[in-house]
Amino acid sequence: MSAIIVIPARYGSTRLPGKPLAMIAGKTLLHRIWSIAMAVQKIDGVYIATDDERIKAHAESFGAQVIMTPKDIPNGTERAYHAASSLPKTPEIVLNLQGDAVLTPPWVIQALIDYMHADPSVEFATTAVRMTLEHYQQMRQSKQNGAVGGTTVVFDKKQNALYFSKNMIPFVRQIPENGLLPVFRHIGLYVYRYTTLKQYLALPATELELLEGLEQLRALEHGIPIKVVQVDYRGRSHCAIDSQEDIDYVESVIAKEGELIA
16 A cells, blocks of 8 residues: 655745745754655655755755646645656555644654554544643633634544634533543644545535635535544644744754654
8 A cells, every 4th residue: 555745845935935945953944844754654755746946956955756846736735636646656645744844743644644554444634632721721812812823623433523623612611620621733734545635626615615714624515534633742842834933933842852853
C-alpha cells in the first residue's frame, strides 16, 4: 500500500512573502517541515510541491524531491493532488502536510499514516488533540476578543467527524469535576485515499464550507466521512507560521523545548 507525503510550498503570501524560505533558528521553514516529514515511517516518498523556482532550488539544495505545479492552483489541497497525479505510479495514500506547520511532531503524522495502513476502508482522516482546561479557557477568551484562528471538532464514538467550526464546540455549560473536557482542537493535517482526494476536489464548494472558511466541511456536506484521530503532542507546543511574530514565538519554543528532529 503506497503512501506519500506532499508539502505544498507557495512563495506568495500576503502576510509573509517568501514564507517557505524564512529562517527559523538557523534553518528555513521549508527545510524544517521536510525534515519532520522525512522522520515518518511507512511512506514511499516525501515531495515538495511548488510553483516557484526559488523554492525548487532551495529544496533541492538539501536533497528534497520537488514537483513543479501550475501557478494558478488555488490551495494546498489541490497542489498536493496535482503533485500526486504527476508521479509515474499513483500512490494509494496522500498526506498533505501544510508547509507552515513547523511544530508538528513526526509521531502525530505517523499516527495518521498508521491509521490509514491499518484500515483500508478509511477514505479521509485528520487529527485532533484534547484541550486542557487551561488551553480551552485561553481559546475561549481569544474567540471572545474576536480572533478567528483555531478550529474545534466534534466526532462520534466511531471517530467520524460530526462538525468542524471556528467557534468553540461543543458548548461547555459546566466544567466537569475532573476538569477533563470533551473539547478537541482540530490539527489541520489531512490524509486521503488518492481516489477520495480526486472525488473531493471534483465536488462543488458548499454553503457551510464558505460560511466557516473550512474546506473540510465540503466533504461532510457531500457525505464523505472524515475520521478524527486523537493525538498527543506529549507536552510540545503547537504553532503555524503566518507572521514574523509567529517566527519569534516558534524560535522561543525551540529554545525552550528543544528541536523536534535532532
